Amino acid sequence: MTSTQTTLSGTRQDPSLYPVLIEHDARYSDLDPSRRIGRDALVRWFEDARVAVERDAFGADLVARLQARVKLLLAAVRVDVIAPLRVAGRYRIGIGVSHIGVSSFTYAYAVFAGHECVATGESVSVYVEGDGPSPLPDQVRGALATIRVAVEPSERPDRGGARLVRENYPFRVDVRTRFGDLDTNRHVNNVKLAGWYLDGLAELHQDVLGYPTGGPLDGLSPSSLAVQYRAEVEYPNIYQLRVGVLDLGEDTVRYACGLFDGARCIGLAEAEGSHHAPGSDGGPVNIAAALDPFRMKG
Template identity: 35%
Template sequence: MTTLKGTTLIIDEHSAALMAEADFPDRRQVTQRFGDLAPDGTTSTVALARLFEHPRIGLRFPRFDKLLADGGFGPFRILLVGQDVERWTPFGTFDATSRIGTGIRAIGRTSYAYGQGMFIDGRLVATAGATIVLADKSGPLTLPDELRADLAELRLPGTDAAVASQPDPPRRERQYSPAAATVHARVGDVDLNRHVNYIAQVGWYDEAIASHAHDLLGEGAARKLPRYLPWRYRVTYLGEVHYPGTYDIGIAVSGHDEHTVHYELGLFDSGRCLGTADASAPRGKLPATAFPDGKFTS
């Protein structure tokens, strides 16, 4: 998938938290890999984003597929414009199995959103969602009736229609963030669409938060950095990210208490914002001096 500057669906991200596995119209088993485990031994939030991806892409839309086969729609691209993922409790062991439920939680005029839940022994441990737009060179396309009918059959109970939104304009300005980290695109970050994959970008946000925490805590904290990595992300994709390239990630704090830090992040290429993310992570031993007026010191 690729990305598009434009619409994002805003949904009730916690709706799946009130649902049982049986409420999801599609349910599949996944096996956790060794590479899914973070240094603290639990499944990382970035790995969760990838584990949720496969069942989501595996959903089939028979009416829409027939429309495409008959030449009744297209050409178009499938664009991921936003995703969210949240780990509700630490979990994860190598070769452990879990089940992922997938459905549709919002249908708009030009976009739709998936809702997903991960279950272990019937217990919800993580949720996720992704917002999709169909577009051609002129921009987003109105969803065809055939696709809307397929989506309606996969609708999750108790979900409401979505509304369109984008990050507030100040979030797109580099000067909004008092701190920053530099990341370098790697060839392994590039997917079949020849740009940096959207899940790889979530990993970049992890790197930025860890790098900044390391700067605040000093060299002696390096082995403790996994405890500062986020358990929750909401990401908006505003433009394509390419290899090779060097990018800045702006870092600000929108709120904090004695246990949690809420981050606002932005991905920038020479001052142009290519994406934003909101994240929640443990505060750990980050000092109070790191949060003057709710923002990090630079």
């Protein structure tokens, strides 16, 4: 890992913009059924980069976390895929801090194959003491300032109101937590939760396609996924994952997802992808009309 402070301007797709670049090998287990790096795998890559930076910047290693000297919880994460990521070759993850608030801060990410940017991302971490957010300690704030990146954080969309009402989502999937989903905080890990939302979209696609053997078509996987973590997801429990269609464009579809513990919303997500793909016989398949009945209510 190399680190240099930078104030360069430009697009977030330039490797020189990022103060930290981390080499990251792709693994076979990172591949999804389309034989490309999955969106949930990229969420894990961003977690790996975050943990490495925090260990080097302010000593937030596993021991410090277990002893509760550093208390950081992930509030949100976003992944946007620009070009296909394959298992062959090596990648670099660019990471820097794009915003420092009172009790939270934002990372910006980019994944590079050579000098080509193939994915970008963002996450928000919150410093917690007791039962809620607390002001960032001066030591942490100072360490974060050394890895600032000249990237404007994305605007946070308003996901309140109708998104918090379980019955506004037409499609339902029940999810049972597994012990292997837990992390060291003893709640379901953020990467696992991102995978839940992707599973919910795949279940919807299978439903409208008639449950094809081997799962839905490759081209229907979303190119972007944004997750908001509203509360801890515990073990053991069974949760309701709800999905609805927000918008159907000429080529793309935008989804909303909600995770519910009873009627209480504990997580939200948005995803965007294509609503058409090559079928198993090589002919085009378009599921826009089949998705129309699943539009969000409210």
